[in-house]
Amino acid sequence: xxxxxxxxxxxxxxxxxxxxxxxxxxxxxxxxxxxxIDSPFNGLVVVKVHKVIEASELNPxxxxxxxxxxxxxxxxxxxxxxxxxxxxxxxxxxxxxxx
Numbered sequence: 491x492x493x494x495x496x497x498x499x500x501x502x503x504x505x506x507x508x509x510x511x512x513x514x515x516x517x518x519x520x521x522x523x524x525x526x527i528d529s530p531f532n533g534l535v536v537v538k539v540h541k542v543i544e545a546s547e548l549n550p551x552x553x554x555x556x557x558x559x560x561x562x563x564x565x566x567x568x569x570x571x572x573x574x575x576x577x578x579x580x581x582x583x584x585x586x587x588x589x
Contacts, residue, residue: 499548500557501541502527510540512550515557524561534558 500519501510513527519539529535 496545498545499543499550499554500525500539501543502537502539504529504535504537511537512548512554513557514545514554515560517557517560519557519560524563526558526561528555528558536561 497514497516498519499512499514501512502525503510511527513525515525517525519525519542521539521541523539524536525539526534527537
């Protein structure tokens with residue numbers, strides 16, 4: 491998203507569907523990110539961003555709701571990597587003990 495626009499549009503998909511829905515956001519997001527939206531039928535839902543569109547490139551003729559929040563998985567990914575390394579290290583120690 492460039493500095494000229496204070497928001498952009500995102501095309502998102504629900505976990506159980508293939509159809510893309512349009513939302514707007516002021517968060518810096520990219521395809522593959524996960525965001526929370528307020529679904530008219532299911533309340534707060536986590537969805538995946540499939541496309542980001544600059545505000546100047548889209549002029550929807552319908553009301554577009556805002557993204558509620560982005561999901562930062564950086565800490566989670568770090569923990570998973572650390573855990574995998576630790577488990578791998580412990581398994582290696584066990585193998586070396588048996589030799």
